[in-house]
Amino acid sequence: MNILIIEDEKPAAKRLMQLIGQELPEAKLTGNIDSIESAIDWITSNPDPDLIFCDIQLADGLSFSIFENVEVNSPIIFTTAFDQYAIKAFKLNSIDYLLKPIDPAELKHAIGKFQQLNDRPSFDINKIREIFQTESKTYKSRFLVKIGEKIQSIQASEASYFYSEERITFLKTFEGKKFILDYTLDQLENMLEPKQFFRLNRKYISSFPSISEIHTYSNSRLKIILKDCSDNDILVSREKVTAFKAWLDG
Structure with a gap:
């Protein structure tokens, strides 16, 4: 299993890789992707990974830009510091999430959901944008x-x-x-x-x-x-x- 990790905070990326390694010891992890530009380059140059963990806020902007510039066919689990209201809305789009700081039990649950999938979930960037536009009122x-x-x-x-x-x-x-x-x-x-x-x-x-x-x-x-x-x-x-x-x- 190949897993791509898009995360610009090195301590967060290291912890996530450690936790994933405990749950999926045979998985191959790619975790040096820390920007929109490097993510686009990697995705366009490599076969689709089996799963993507993606932070929403990267150093060079929101990670939504990645999916606007390149087709992504892999299931995605977001890692995010946004509040619980917005995060619950991700489930409307069949995308799971991990709230920072990442809880090992939540990670295990998210991986479990991924393992139960028969088909890859669709990714609707417009749906996610609507969610965060709603949150902007706060x-x-x-x-x-x-x-x-x-x-x-x-x-x-x-x-x-x-x-x-x-x-x-x-x-x-x-x-x-x-x-x-x-x-x-x-x-x-x-x-x-x-x-x-x-x-x-x-x-x-x-x-x-x-x-x-x-x-x-x-x-x-x-x-x-x-x-x-x-x-x-x-x-x-x-x-x-x-x-x-x-x-x-x-």
């Missing part, structure tokens, strides 16, 4: 901030960008005001509307209107100039450039 629309003894509500639409400095997270508004938030950038990345905000790097999440200039930089990276920001070294990594351009293009 993105955070405002933040409570403390100003002295007062508590104020700031609309997400007022946020120019978010940044981290000395382990403190700040919200910077278009009016130039900044406020401390009780969230990490990792948490905010999952709370914010992805059409409006993009995680540039470890320190910045930017709104579309706050981007003033974009410059090419060494090693295929991009340098970003944000409005009302003194940091002139905001870089988008090579792995994120494709996803960033797609975000800009809307």
Whole structure:
């Protein structure tokens, strides 16, 4: 049995391979696929695997792009950090899932379902997109901030960008005001509307209107100039450039 693992987080990929190895010791695992581009290259250059484990959020974008660019005929089990509501909806499309961090019992159950299949399940990318478009209604629309003894509500639409400095997270508004938030950038990345905000790097999440200039930089990276920001070294990594351009293009 040949199993393809598409996962950009090395610790997560290593753990998944270990767990699969315990359940399917004779399986041949391919686990060095960590981007949309490398997945497309592998799938177009190799026979269909018997099973695919695929993370939804990769460094260079959502893995849906893989299936839009190349025909995939293998059963797919998604690994995802999305909440339980969205995950349950995957079953409508006969696709199983594993919620991160992966539970060994859940993995065993998913493999058991795969082994019971007589025919490969159909893969409907539009159905999956509909599920996540529905989930977009739950993105955070405002933040409570403390100003002295007062508590104020700031609309997400007022946020120019978010940044981290000395382990403190700040919200910077278009009016130039900044406020401390009780969230990490990792948490905010999952709370914010992805059409409006993009995680540039470890320190910045930017709104579309706050981007003033974009410059090419060494090693295929991009340098970003944000409005009302003194940091002139905001870089988008090579792995994120494709996803960033797609975000800009809307």
